[in-house]
Amino acid sequence: MRCVFCGHEFEESDGVTGCGACPGGCHGIHCPKCGYKNIQEPVFLKRLKNMITKRNKEQTS
Numbered sequence: 656m657r658c659v660f661c662g663h664e665f666e667e668s669d670g671v672t673g674c675g676a677c678p679g680g681c682h683g684i685h686c687p688k689c690g691y692k693n694i695q696e697p698v699f700l701k702r703l704k705n706m707i708t709k710r711n712k713e714q715t716s
């Protein structure tokens with residue numbers, strides 16, 4: 656995923672989750688570079704995006 660704050664690309668597993676500092680529990684992924692809390696994409700949204708990009712590729716080629 657890409658950090659929306661600094662643009663640094665990192666694996667979700669490399670991000671810091673559950674920092675304990677966020678109120679109400681931390682569900683975001685903190686950028687390992689700048690520490691910005693990125694919102695984790697729900698799995699269904701990823702699947703939806705994959706479907707859309709696949710469809711777009713089929714249309715353009």
Ligand SMILES: [Zn+2]
Binds near residue numbers: 662686
């Ligand atoms: Zn960042």
